[in-house]
Amino acid sequence: MAASAADAPTNPDATLRASDSERDNAVDELGERFAEGRMSQDTFLHRVDEAYGARDRRQLDRLFTDLPRRGGPRGLSALRAVRDAVRGNVVDPLRRPAQPLPPPPSARAPRPPRALYFPPTGPATSFTIGRDGACDLLIEDTSVSRWHACLVREGDRWLLSDTGSTNGTRVNGWRVRGQVPVRVGDLVSFGNLEVIFTRSED
Numbered sequence: 001m002a003a004s005a006a007d008a009p010t011n012p013d014a015t016l017r018a019s020d021s022e023r024d025n026a027v028d029e030l031g032e033r034f035a036e037g038r039m040s041q042d043t044f045l046h047r048v049d050e051a052y053g054a055r056d057r058r059q060l061d062r063l064f065t066d067l068p069r070r071g072g073p074r075g076l077s078a079l080r081a082v083r084d085a086v087r088g089n090v091v092d093p094l095r096r097p098a099q100p101l102p103p104p105p106s107a108r109a110p111r112p113p114r115a116l117y118f119p120p121t122g123p124a125t126s127f128t129i130g131r132d133g134a135c136d137l138l139i140e141d142t143s144v145s146r147w148h149a150c151l152v153r154e155g156d157r158w159l160l161s162d163t164g165s166t167n168g169t170r171v172n173g174w175r176v177r178g179q180v181p182v183r184v185g186d187l188v189s190f191g192n193l194e195v196i197f198t199r200s201e202d
Contacts (some may be wrong), residue, residue, distance in 0.1 A: 018054045026051040026060045031069050118158075118184055118197035125153040128167075129190065143167050143191030149176070159182050160188065167191035 130148035145165035159179040162169040
């Protein structure tokens, strides 16, 4: 049966009433934005109240004027956020259980130093250190220069020098400038790679 002329809206600015499913969809989307950290808990709870009390679609649209809306199906994270908020058990969205992203390089735990047997055995009195395949001690690390450092025996001691590397050489935290004596137990850094001089096993 066709609607009569009396049933048609006479106000040109009139908008359609919001249905229950549209209110639920709006709350789901608010939950997603809250779970993404795009609004505070107070703002989220306030907008959920407004969404359930909205009488028309314009009121629902106004809830997202400062938030980018996305298409596609709603995720379970939104439903969990709404459920927790209704129960008064909302947690910080940045601390919610989730699949963790890999931390940035600066936040990752440092690699433990590698053991390097010292002093070198054999008759050789000098050793080149670097990323080049021709080095006596090959270190495959991108922070190490191709020809990074040199270890030279002088009498009964060994001297370490940097050979103009990009990222430098350090002994026990001190930047190597010139020749520096090294011994068992020293912590030596070639670029970002740390090694600890360990006595050779007989």
